[in-house]
Structures are given as C-alpha cells and as structure tokens.
Amino acid sequence: TEVAIRAAYKAVCDGKQVAVLVPTTILAQQHYQTFCERMSQTAARIEVMSRFRTPKELKSITQRLKDGKVDILIGTHRILSKDVTFSNLGMLVVDEEQRFGVKHKEKLKQIKRLVDVITLTATPVPRTLHMSLMGSRDMSIINTPPQDRLPIHTEIIAFNEERIADAIQREIARGGQVYFVHNRVQSIHSLAEFLQNLLPSVRFAVAHGQMGSRTLEKIMFDFLERKYDCLITTMIIESGIDIPSVNTVLVNRADRLGLGQLYQIRGRVGRSKERAYAYLLVPKGKQLTRKSRLRLRAIEEFADLGSGFNIAMRDMEIRGAGNLLGSQQHGFIHAVGFDLYCRLLDEAVRELKGEELESLVEPDIQIAATGYIPEDYIPDADLKMNFYQRLADTRRIVDLLAIQEELQDRFGRLPWQARALMNIMEIRILSRQLRLASVQLERSRFRMIFPEELQITPAEIKCMVEKSSVDLEFDVAKGMSIETFLRADDEQERLEKAKTVLQELV
Incomplete structure (x- = not known):
C-alpha cells in the first residue's frame, strides 16, 4: 500500500489523475482513510466511490472527476462504469489483483492507452505470474516483512468442537479478537447459533456481503472498536482488511477454497507483534480431492513471512498458467502443449525486446x-x-x-x-x-x-x-x-x- 501511495503522489505531482481499483467496499473505505492520512499535508484531492456513498454524492464525484477536480479516485468495480470518465488519467493501481477478471483489467486499460499500471497482490493469479516470469510484465517482490512481525502458526484440523472452543478462548484470554470464516451465507446464521451455544460468554457478530451497506458498515466499525470478540464472516474479509487486534482465524471447509484465498485469509491475522494462529478446518472423516490435499499441503508448507510468491508459484503448478492471448487466468494450453506454448511465447517476447535469439538445434x-x-x-x-x-x-x-x-x-x-x-x-x-x-x-x-x-x-x-x-x-x-x-x-x-x-x- 505504501508503494502505491508514493507512486500515486508522484503521478499527482506530475499533473495526472490516479485510479485505485479495489475488490471490496470495506477495503475501498480503508484505503480512502489511509490515503487521506498519508496525504493530509499535501494538496491532493482524494475521493472514494463505493456503495457506502449516496447517489447524490456519487453524481457529484463523477462530475468533479470529469472536470479534473479529483486527483485520486479510490473505488470498487463502480469506477469501471460507463458514466465515470477521467479528464487526465495517468496511473492505475489495482489492489488485490487476483480478485479481478481479465475483462475488468483490460477495460481499465482501454480508458487510456498510455496509462501506467501497478498491480498489488500477495498471490498473483497464474496468468499474471506467468506474464511476469516470461518478461511481458515487470515484477518487484517485497520479501522483507515489517519489523518484529512473526510467522503465522498454521494447522489443518478436522472440525472439532473442543479445538474450536479452545482456539477462540485462548485468543480472547490474551486480549485479542477472532475471525471465523464460513463462506456460505445460507448457513452462516445457524453456525453463529452453534458457536454462541458452544461459548455463551463470547460476543459474536455476523458479517456478509448480502447485508445492507449501513448494517455491514456498522458491524465492521463496532468490531474495530472491540464491541465484539469474534466475527463470523464470509470471504469479504479476504481482501486487505487490516485490524491488528485480530490474531486468530478459523476457516471452515478450507478444502473448498483456492490457494490464493487461503493465503489471503491467513494474512488477515498476524498484523502486529503478537504470534498469530490460523486453523484450517476440514470435515471429519471425509475424503478430500487430490487438488484440495495439494493446496492444503502448500499452505501449511509455506508458513514463512513473504511466502506469497512461493504460494503463487505452487498455484501455477497446480492450476496451469492460463492463456496470455485470451481471458483464461489459469488452465493448461492443451492445443500446442504447455511447454511449447511457453517456449514460443518466450521467444516472441525476446524478439520484440530486440534480444539475440540463439538457434538451438535439438538433437x-x-x-x-x-x-x-x-x-x-x-x-x-x-x-x-x-x-x-x-x-x-x-x-x-x-x-x-x-x-x-x-x-x-x-x-x-x-x-x-x-x-x-x-x-x-x-x-x-x-x-x-x-x-x-x-x-x-x-x-x-x-x-x-x-x-x-x-x-x-x-x-x-x-x-x-x-x-x-x-x-x-x-x-x-x-x-x-x-x-x-x-x-x-x-x-x-x-x-x-x-x-x-x-x-x-x-
């Protein structure tokens, strides 16, 4: 985020507008506060577009953006709408890039051909990672974790009432808060009831994307102010939510989630000096698929800080590199074979860069x-x-x-x-x-x-x-x-x- 803020400020100083695209409303709000705090001493005009804003406010922002009176616009998919036009867009920042489809990303580039693009992600989708590895995109890796940050202790356990109760109570006893991720809106309230009966003294709250925007906003702010001990939530917390007091996360049916998703959820905890814990819950006595086992093995293996790149590499191995010429972000290129496809692509990129191509005879x-x-x-x-x-x-x-x-x-x-x-x-x-x-x-x-x-x-x-x-x-x-x-x-x-x-x- 700090890299994005500095790049955005540089673009604003050069008289350009900046668009910051984020996947969720909550993250848009969080980025808006961060950008405003960091640039409070500057003349940068920052606005946010999300469903927390009224139609009247959105209309006013759209007009000011068109007139060049907004320097930095932070928003969800709303900023891709036809009515949103920039007067002089110079840079695009895509945060949590793995949450967007190719069409979304290409649509933003269509706005203006000469836009500089920075994509931020801990776990790039296989297509993006592969594009970086073969040189059609530049890649920078930030390997150094913040000072005093500890690796997250990760455990894969069968769904067990005692272990769940123990994990939640232990975190609350040391003055922390807990996330319980359950990615099914239909059954999230019955799970909340089950947990409340299991731990009557704990204050639980439920949050999911189908709630009204005001209700969701209130629950998130109340949780931030520690009015609740445990937040039972869907994947809406996956993207970039930063609450340092939360240091334990339990993920129900972890076998159903992708590798990037698991890594992102795990990254929601351990954002302070405290040791954080991630418990990946799988059904008791149920046979997991081969790909699920590979994903869980990878997330347990790469527990060190800054291992998102390794996770993404393993994800590319499991899912394939996707199609650079089309919109698939994963999957193998069956028509010509993956190895030949990569080799052809690599040769084409090097030729465009003007590099010398050595003609290797394959004996x-x-x-x-x-x-x-x-x-x-x-x-x-x-x-x-x-x-x-x-x-x-x-x-x-x-x-x-x-x-x-x-x-x-x-x-x-x-x-x-x-x-x-x-x-x-x-x-x-x-x-x-x-x-x-x-x-x-x-x-x-x-x-x-x-x-x-x-x-x-x-x-x-x-x-x-x-x-x-x-x-x-x-x-x-x-x-x-x-x-x-x-x-x-x-x-x-x-x-x-x-x-x-x-x-x-x-």
Missing part, C-alpha cells in the same frame, strides 16, 4: 538404454513429473548436477535406472553444445551425426582427433558423421563411455 537421441525414475524411488507421481519437467528444461551441465544433488539429498542414493537417465540427459546437453543433429548408441557402436548444412573445417576435424582418447572414424559423404566403438561390460558403462567421448570433443 535426436537414439540410445538403446533404460533410463527413468523408479516408482519406489519417488512414489508421488506429481513430484516425479516435476523432476522430469526440470530435467527436460536443463540447458547446462551445472543445472543437471544441481538436480542430481537435490534428488540424492531428498530421496537417497540414485538407483541404476535414475543414474542412466542422468547420463542420457548429460549426453543430450553435450550433443546440443556440439551442435549435433543426431546421436546413436546401439550396443558398442556410437555414432554422432552433424547437420548437413553445418560446415566442418579440416582444422576442426584435426582438433577432434587430437582431443579424443578413442579412435574416431569420419564419414563426410553426406554431411558429416563420426563413428567409434565402445568396449563395455554393461549398459551403464557404455553410457559413461559415450558421455566421456562427447566431453572430450566439446
């Missing part, structure tokens, strides 16, 4: 050998696929050795099948460096074929002969190929020797 590896990661070495299929993907993407021997080291560190000594796979991958990288079109290893015969268009000079042939410790046969009839015979007792030794030949020639 055809024909090796009669068995190389794979055995089932009993890495039982988790997703983890295994992750390692295969990383191995396929390696371009340097040093990266390959780093993966090998990680495998040994996490799963123990490599079995012979995995060692063979590592040797095949190293042969692929070395063949690429030698610009070979094809490599054939069948029994003791090892053949290296160069592309027909590649011109090899006599001096280069002489250099290869001098470097090699084995006899090489050169065939220059059609293109150029090199053949040698490798004496070995088994498949593994043959692979090692083929690798050594290539290492000598590189």
Whole structure:
C-alpha cells in the first residue's frame, strides 16, 4: 500500500489523475482513510466511490472527476462504469489483483492507452505470474516483512468442537479478537447459533456481503472498536482488511477454497507483534480431492513471512498458467502443449525486446538404454513429473548436477535406472553444445551425426582427433558423421563411455 501511495503522489505531482481499483467496499473505505492520512499535508484531492456513498454524492464525484477536480479516485468495480470518465488519467493501481477478471483489467486499460499500471497482490493469479516470469510484465517482490512481525502458526484440523472452543478462548484470554470464516451465507446464521451455544460468554457478530451497506458498515466499525470478540464472516474479509487486534482465524471447509484465498485469509491475522494462529478446518472423516490435499499441503508448507510468491508459484503448478492471448487466468494450453506454448511465447517476447535469439538445434537421441525414475524411488507421481519437467528444461551441465544433488539429498542414493537417465540427459546437453543433429548408441557402436548444412573445417576435424582418447572414424559423404566403438561390460558403462567421448570433443 505504501508503494502505491508514493507512486500515486508522484503521478499527482506530475499533473495526472490516479485510479485505485479495489475488490471490496470495506477495503475501498480503508484505503480512502489511509490515503487521506498519508496525504493530509499535501494538496491532493482524494475521493472514494463505493456503495457506502449516496447517489447524490456519487453524481457529484463523477462530475468533479470529469472536470479534473479529483486527483485520486479510490473505488470498487463502480469506477469501471460507463458514466465515470477521467479528464487526465495517468496511473492505475489495482489492489488485490487476483480478485479481478481479465475483462475488468483490460477495460481499465482501454480508458487510456498510455496509462501506467501497478498491480498489488500477495498471490498473483497464474496468468499474471506467468506474464511476469516470461518478461511481458515487470515484477518487484517485497520479501522483507515489517519489523518484529512473526510467522503465522498454521494447522489443518478436522472440525472439532473442543479445538474450536479452545482456539477462540485462548485468543480472547490474551486480549485479542477472532475471525471465523464460513463462506456460505445460507448457513452462516445457524453456525453463529452453534458457536454462541458452544461459548455463551463470547460476543459474536455476523458479517456478509448480502447485508445492507449501513448494517455491514456498522458491524465492521463496532468490531474495530472491540464491541465484539469474534466475527463470523464470509470471504469479504479476504481482501486487505487490516485490524491488528485480530490474531486468530478459523476457516471452515478450507478444502473448498483456492490457494490464493487461503493465503489471503491467513494474512488477515498476524498484523502486529503478537504470534498469530490460523486453523484450517476440514470435515471429519471425509475424503478430500487430490487438488484440495495439494493446496492444503502448500499452505501449511509455506508458513514463512513473504511466502506469497512461493504460494503463487505452487498455484501455477497446480492450476496451469492460463492463456496470455485470451481471458483464461489459469488452465493448461492443451492445443500446442504447455511447454511449447511457453517456449514460443518466450521467444516472441525476446524478439520484440530486440534480444539475440540463439538457434538451438535439438538433437535426436537414439540410445538403446533404460533410463527413468523408479516408482519406489519417488512414489508421488506429481513430484516425479516435476523432476522430469526440470530435467527436460536443463540447458547446462551445472543445472543437471544441481538436480542430481537435490534428488540424492531428498530421496537417497540414485538407483541404476535414475543414474542412466542422468547420463542420457548429460549426453543430450553435450550433443546440443556440439551442435549435433543426431546421436546413436546401439550396443558398442556410437555414432554422432552433424547437420548437413553445418560446415566442418579440416582444422576442426584435426582438433577432434587430437582431443579424443578413442579412435574416431569420419564419414563426410553426406554431411558429416563420426563413428567409434565402445568396449563395455554393461549398459551403464557404455553410457559413461559415450558421455566421456562427447566431453572430450566439446
């Protein structure tokens, strides 16, 4: 938020208007107060558009905005309406970017082509993250947490009355407040009744988006003034609500929520020096889906401060990177395959940036050998696929050795099948460096074929002969190929020797 305030002030100083788009009314109100406090000593004119404002007030703001008498406009989707026109929009700030669809974001850019855009989020949607990683957007990561801030203790527990009562009472006993997130408006009041019967001495309040704006505003301000101990609420608290006295959150049916949502809700607590607690409740005795288990495992694993980027990366792995050319914000690009799609996109972006594109020839590896990661070495299929993907993407021997080291560190000594796979991958990288079109290893015969268009000079042939410790046969009839015979007792030794030949020639 501080980054956005400073950027907005810079834009205002340059005579431009700033639009701050936020997903919820409560957050719009909170940002309005923060911006007003930070800019109280300046001449910046700040306004807010939300359902807490009367139609008369909104009409007045719209007119003043058109006349250039409003410098910073903070608002929900209302600022995307057709009747809202800016006289000189210079910057757009999208807070909690993961809550908006592509159409909303593109519509704002249509307002003015030359608008600078800053998106703020702890957990970018896969499409945005992927756009940043491949260079079509710039990305800055704030890794440093505020001073004296502690990581949030996260636990996944089955729905249990005793644990719930204990968590709420413990927080109230140390003078704090509690959020209880239940994302079903239909049953939220019956849950409030259940909790009130469970803990009669605790003051509960219910808040959800279908309430009248005045009622909701009053409940939120009363909770802020500590008239209630526990707020039973839907996902409306997900976006940026900042109440430092709340240091415990319980999330009912956490298995139904997305990874970004879980991280955002957890981020509503622990906003002071106190140790905060997040309890993710799942139904007792119910089998969770594979994706739910992956999400919950990720949120528990990344408990450190500033781990939103890691969460977003894991979310991209689970859900896919979305479609840059369309409006999907997640999902895999089935038509061309995800890996090829990313590679094509990366090449196109680098070409537009004017970077030099190295034309890598992908060699055809024909090796009669068995190389794979055995089932009993890495039982988790997703983890295994992750390692295969990383191995396929390696371009340097040093990266390959780093993966090998990680495998040994996490799963123990490599079995012979995995060692063979590592040797095949190293042969692929070395063949690429030698610009070979094809490599054939069948029994003791090892053949290296160069592309027909590649011109090899006599001096280069002489250099290869001098470097090699084995006899090489050169065939220059059609293109150029090199053949040698490798004496070995088994498949593994043959692979090692083929690798050594290539290492000598590189």
